[in-house]
Amino acid sequence: MRKRSVTINEVAREAGVSISTVSRAMNGTAFVAEDKRRAVEAALERLGFQPNHLARTLTSGRSMSVGVLAEDIVSPYYADVIRGIEHALLDTAYQPVFNSGHWTRAYERRAIDTLISRRVDALVLLGSTLSDAELREVAEQVPLFVFGRLVPGLEDHCLALDQFRGAYGATRHLIERGHRDIVHIRGPEAQQDAEDRLRGYQAALRDNGVTPDPRLLVTGDFLEQTAYQATTRLIEGLVPFTAIFAGNDQMAVGARLALYRKGLRVPDDVSLVGFDDLPGTAFTSPPLTTVQQPTYAIGQALAAHVLSRLEGVASPLPQFELRVIVRDSTARVLRGFPGVAAR
Amino acid sequence: MRKRSVTINEVAREAGVSISTVSRAMNGTAFVAEDKRRAVEAALERLGFQPNHLARTLTSGRSMSVGVLAEDIVSPYYADVIRGIEHALLDTAYQPVFNSGHWTRAYERRAIDTLISRRVDALVLLGSTLSDAELREVAEQVPLFVFGRLVPGLEDHCLALDQFRGAYGATRHLIERGHRDIVHIRGPEAQQDAEDRLRGYQAALRDNGVTPDPRLLVTGDFLEQTAYQATTRLIEGLVPFTAIFAGNDQMAVGARLALYRKGLRVPDDVSLVGFDDLPGTAFTSPPLTTVQQPTYAIGQALAAHVLSRLEGVASPLPQFELRVIVRDSTARVLRGFPGVAAR
DNA sequence: CTGTTAGCGCCTTCAA
DNA sequence: TTGAAGGCGCTAACAG
Numbered sequence: 133m134r135k136r137s138v139t140i141n142e143v144a145r146e147a148g149v150s151i152s153t154v155s156r157a158m159n160g161t162a163f164v165a166e167d168k169r170r171a172v173e174a175a176l177e178r179l180g181f182q183p184n185h186l187a188r189t190l191t192s193g194r195s196m197s198v199g200v201l202a203e204d205i206v207s208p209y210y211a212d213v214i215r216g217i218e219h220a221l222l223d224t225a226y227q228p229v230f231n232s233g234h235w236t237r238a239y240e241r242r243a244i245d246t247l248i249s250r251r252v253d254a255l256v257l258l259g260s261t262l263s264d265a266e267l268r269e270v271a272e273q274v275p276l277f278v279f280g281r282l283v284p285g286l287e288d289h290c291l292a293l294d295q296f297r298g299a300y301g302a303t304r305h306l307i308e309r310g311h312r313d314i315v316h317i318r319g320p321e322a323q324q325d326a327e328d329r330l331r332g333y334q335a336a337l338r339d340n341g342v343t344p345d346p347r348l349l350v351t352g353d354f355l356e357q358t359a360y361q362a363t364t365r366l367i368e369g370l371v372p373f374t375a376i377f378a379g380n381d382q383m384a385v386g387a388r389l390a391l392y393r394k395g396l397r398v399p400d401d402v403s404l405v406g407f408d409d410l411p412g413t414a415f416t417s418p419p420l421t422t423v424q425q426p427t428y429a430i431g432q433a434l435a436a437h438v439l440s441r442l443e444g445v446a447s448p449l450p451q452f453e454l455r456v457i458v459r460d461s462t463a464r465v466l467r468g469f470p471g472v473a474a475r
Numbered sequence: 476m477r478k479r480s481v482t483i484n485e486v487a488r489e490a491g492v493s494i495s496t497v498s499r500a501m502n503g504t505a506f507v508a509e510d511k512r513r514a515v516e517a518a519l520e521r522l523g524f525q526p527n528h529l530a531r532t533l534t535s536g537r538s539m540s541v542g543v544l545a546e547d548i549v550s551p552y553y554a555d556v557i558r559g560i561e562h563a564l565l566d567t568a569y570q571p572v573f574n575s576g577h578w579t580r581a582y583e584r585r586a587i588d589t590l591i592s593r594r595v596d597a598l599v600l601l602g603s604t605l606s607d608a609e610l611r612e613v614a615e616q617v618p619l620f621v622f623g624r625l626v627p628g629l630e631d632h633c634l635a636l637d638q639f640r641g642a643y644g645a646t647r648h649l650i651e652r653g654h655r656d657i658v659h660i661r662g663p664e665a666q667q668d669a670e671d672r673l674r675g676y677q678a679a680l681r682d683n684g685v686t687p688d689p690r691l692l693v694t695g696d697f698l699e700q701t702a703y704q705a706t707t708r709l710i711e712g713l714v715p716f717t718a719i720f721a722g723n724d725q726m727a728v729g730a731r732l733a734l735y736r737k738g739l740r741v742p743d744d745v746s747l748v749g750f751d752d753l754p755g756t757a758f759t760s761p762p763l764t765t766v767q768q769p770t771y772a773i774g775q776a777l778a779a780h781v782l783s784r785l786e787g788v789a790s791p792l793p794q795f796e797l798r799v800i801v802r803d804s805t806a807r808v809l810r811g812f813p814g815v816a817a818r
Numbered sequence: 819c820t821g822t823t824a825g826c827g828c829c830t831t832c833a834a
Numbered sequence: 835t836t837g838a839a840g841g842c843g844c845t846a847a848c849a850g
Contacts, residue, residue, distance in 0.1 A: 139843055150821045155845060165819060185592035186529045187843035190826045206554040214549050218575055227589050230573040232561055246570050249528035356758040385758050392760040415699040415728050417735040482827055493837045498829060530827035533842045
């Protein structure tokens with residue numbers, strides 16, 4: 133099945149030159165006489181030569197590839213970051229190599245090790261479950277860049293967004309529209325982002341004279357199902373509310389379905405805000421107000437930054453801001469129809 | 476930044492043995508005296524040795540990796556296939572390496588070439604824009620497996636689903652519920668899947684005595700936006716309809732938003748069917764009736780098949796069926812309220 | 819400009 | 835059981 137692939141030696145013989153000449157002609161490393169160059173090219177063509185990348189890397193020390201390790205390569209949250217990276221690298225000499233860490237230390241460690249042992253020229257982490265110290269250790273073996281964490285000692289290579297402010301803005305948006313009884317469906321306890329968003333929510337409430345009501349705080353796992361269940365329970369409960377701030381878009385979708393099933397309209401009865409602005413969120417019915425993480429731009433910037441570091445230029449990583457995108461899922465509280473609060 | 480990594484030579488020196496002994500002790504390739512083995516292990520540990528995978532592959536010829544090239548690695552359609560592959564490979568000695576072809580010949584060719592030149596032990600294509608002949612050529616260089624295409628000559632390594640039958644079933648589902656004026660939003664002309672689904676739709680209509688109405692056929696690009704626009708135009712047009720069969724879930728979501736904006740209820744006024752059953756589709760409001768592609772299982776099966784071929788065992792690829800998943804977006808046509816048809 | 823010659827880090831005979 | 839030595843395929847000095 134696998135044809136033994138042709139090597140540079142055979143090309144050299146075919147072209148009647150030495151292997152170094154072939155190498156030079158191929159890579160433009162040095163000038164080669166016109167006729168020999170043509171002979172080499174012809175031989176290359178005739179034999180269908182494809183250089184063995186491994187061998188090349190072994191000698192040159194550069195693999196022309198950048199490893200990208202995401203917590204989960206297929207999560208919609210990382211989708212646009214990955215897309216941004218892909219596009220930024222598309223017409224460069226570097227190839228991205230993607231892999232998942234599956235939110236699991238052991239798998240992440242292993243993935244990092246294989247990536248390093250495959251000699252990627254740089255490593256980009258989209259989220260990480262490793263400790264700061266471990267990451268610093270990794271950074272000694274390979275140029276490391278991380279998104280979603282601010283690793284002390286590696287600040288120049290880290291890009292994190294202010295989740296607190298994003299959540300603060302989202303909550304304030306609801307407060308400005310008259311909401312005071314605002315549910316928050318938070319993400320998993322263990323995750324820093326979930327924690328930051330919760331604090332942003334609480335701070336916004338307090339800054340506006342609202343005491344956070346623990347009965348309006350429920351926990352999900354960043355997926356639709358748990359939010360659906362939590363919201364259903366909330367609706368069936370006794371505590372009135374007029375708005376829901378979900379810890380991410382997927383949970384907002386789950387909440388929205390629960391509302392729908394209970395005959396509650398969005399935004400007429402309950403306003404709903406998500407977080408992330410995933411691809412597709414603009415097309416929910418109604419389109420969801422959410423906090424946009426500029427993930428595509430981040431992916432691009434990250435890749436561009438990696439490239440420039442690889443070329444020896446030290447460009448600083450740009451700053452990115454979270455933005456509340458107001459769409460149709462949030463409305464002013466109608467005094468006459470306070471929705472759930474009035475039942 | 477990059478510490479020169481320790482090589483097998485240093486380990487050998489440290490352990491006071493030859494490099495061959497280190498190699499053997501590490502890989503269990505041959506018996507090594509107990510004391511030397513321990514010395515090697517200690518040295519390995521002390522130096523934090525990590526074998527250079529490239530060098531290893533160069534000599535052994537096996538990279539212990541399988542390349543996975545998807546048209547688009549971040550498309551939700553491939554998400555579950557990829558997830559299935561990842562999970563199936565997770566605790567094996569093989570590592571998947573993912574990459575995108577971007578629906579573009581040139582990029583796909585290049586990605587395939589780099590994957591081959593990195594000596595992946597097998598190559599899995601999730602969709603492909605290359606010709607059958609080109610794929611056969613690739614198959615001569617590396618064990619090739621493809622999902623979504625039936626390549627003549629490579630049938631044993633191909634896995635494709637019967638899109639025609641899926642679309643047929645979806646359309647019949649609507650017909651059985653009394654619908655006759657059924658819109659179809661087809662995917663791009665160039666794509667075989669879109670073509671097959673269209674034919675399934677038309678066949679189901681004809682088999683049930685309905686002549687396909689060209690005015691009810693519109694074209695999208697498998698994304699939300701175009702379906703949204705097409706549906707809006709349709710609603711504003713003069714041709715009555717009671718149901719929409721979208722070429723995929725994303726277009727169904729677009730259509731659903733258009734209906735929502737026009738005040739049309741799903742399924743009360745218009746029934747809606749999608750295709751794919753993407754992750755998340757079960758949580759749209761209302762949950763979408765759709766045709767399920769068992770993508771996760773396919774990913775797993777594909778990976779398992781690749782593994783067994785790599786081990787020299789010839790297991791046949793299992794067959795998979797498309798299934799109509801009936802959820803809440805489709806209902807019987809109410810004679811009294813034929814929805815749009817009655818305006 | 820071009821050919822020869824060392825390696826790159828590892829595995830694997832081949833002798834011992 | 836172990837070490838020496840020869841590649842794997844390619845790049846990069848080093849002489850011409």
